[in-house]
Amino acid sequence: MMRRFYCTAGAGMEDLLAEEVKNNLCGTEVEQISGRVFFCSNAHLHTVTQLKSAERLFLLLCKAPPISLPNNPAKAAVVIQQSIVGDADTWKRNVLTWTTLQGELQDRHQRGQKRQREEDEILNVDATSTNSLNSNIHLGKDPPSFRVSCRCSGIIARSYTSQRLSRIIGMAIKEKLGWKVDLREPILEVNVYLSDDHCIVGMPLLKHPLASRHYMKHNGLRSTIAWAMTSLCPKQLNDCVILDPMCGVGAVLLEAAQECSNTVFLGMDTDMTQLQKAAENVKAAGMEGRVHLLQCSAMGVDKHFTIVFCYHLFSTF
Ligand SMILES: C[S@@+](CC[C@H](N)C(=O)[O-])C[C@H]1O[C@@H](n2cnc3c(N)ncnc32)[C@H](O)[C@@H]1O
Structure with a gap:
């Protein structure tokens, strides 16, 4: 099933992310703006979550031209109701897609856990799980709980704070759809981005950013940047040693080790x-x-290495 997603990306990472989407997900309608890449893909959601250069992953609900809001909050609420909230059926369809996607991840996660338990039984160790899924995905007959996180910039930001807009949009959704506001642990999160160029509405598909690698117990260089550095390295290397001479907590080494499977790293x-x-x-x-x-x-390095990765902030004294 073809779904429309978007990912947020760090400054300057948009090109790499767009390439990754095209190459790894056969993404279509790939479109990028500053800090975001939009695409359609029918890849399994698990595959989408393997993107290395993305920060966060969202189901796209709406990408529209910018809206202008009157200074009067009551009038602004009317504009928001018309241009951001829209009709109830579209929301129902989007929530259904979001739920289906969550189900895909849940299935995969449960199968992984089952396999892990079987392996652990053989090895006789405790099973551990990575909990990056939205935990409560079951939307029963009751209206779902939700919260709105709005970010705004440009002209709108002169009249409204993000917090105030989040409240106005939240009230408009509550009124239209009858959903329950829960600011602490909502089932659904609605992200809205309003700028001079865009009006974007989406729902995050994972609790944690894609950029948070589960194995990075200690964070150093951002993993997306480390991956960007390693993506410059040829993939088909054999029998060679790759060096990071100032490795810190090993972010570059670990991103590279996953990209080049026949190589040893120092x-x-x-x-x-x-x-x-x-x-x-x-x-x-x-x-x-x-x-x-x-x-x-x-x-003191006096040996020859095939590739040397080096990321270091030099200071001048
Ligand atoms: C910005 S961190 C490197 C980030 C790292 N490449 C990564 O993947 O996370 C810089 C590291 O360089 C190390 N360092 C500074 N001078 C060094 C030197 N002469 N030889 C080796 N390591 C050095 C520091 O201890 C620090 O851990």
Whole structure:
């Protein structure tokens, strides 16, 4: 089934994300604006969640030209009712799609857990689960709970704060659809982005950002940036060693290790605390056999390496 999604992306990452969507998801109608990439795809949602350069993933409900809001809140509510909330049937259809997508992920997650339990029974260890799904996806007969998160910029932001707009849009949805507001643990979240160029409405498909890798117990360089660096590296490398001479907590090493499966990696750092964190990340990613760590200064490297990744913020004194 063809669904329309969008992902948020860090500054300058939009091109890479658009490429990834086309290459890995056979995405169509790929369109990018600053900080967001829109696309259609009939890929399984699990495959969509494997995007490496995206920050967050949303089901797109509406992408429309910018709206202008009167200063009077009552009049603004009328405009919001017409241009953002629209008709109830469209919301019902979108919520159904969102629920179906959640079901796809839940099925996959449960199958994964079952397989994990079977493996753990053989190994006799406790099963652990990654909980990135929206936990309560069952929409019964009762109206679902929801909250609105609105971000605005440009002319609208001069008259309205994001918080105030979230409240006005929330009230309009409540009135139109009869949903219950729950600011703490809603079933549905509605994200609205209003700028001088766009009016975008979506619902996040995961609780956690795609950019939060489950194995990064300690965060260093943002994983999307680390992946962008490693995407420059040829994939078909054999029998070579790739070096990160200032590896920190190992973000680049781990992104690269997943991209180049026939390669061994060496991470060096002078700071033992960083190396200990890197070791925990490497272990969580199950990469102990392929990513090796060494306490050593980059200044002392005298061996030849096929590729050297280096990300370091130099300061001048
Ligand atoms: C910005 S972090 C590197 C980020 C890392 N590439 C990653 O993937 O997360 C910089 C690291 O360089 C290390 N460093 C600084 N000078 C160094 C040197 N001469 N040799 C090796 N490591 C060094 C610091 O200890 C720090 O952990």
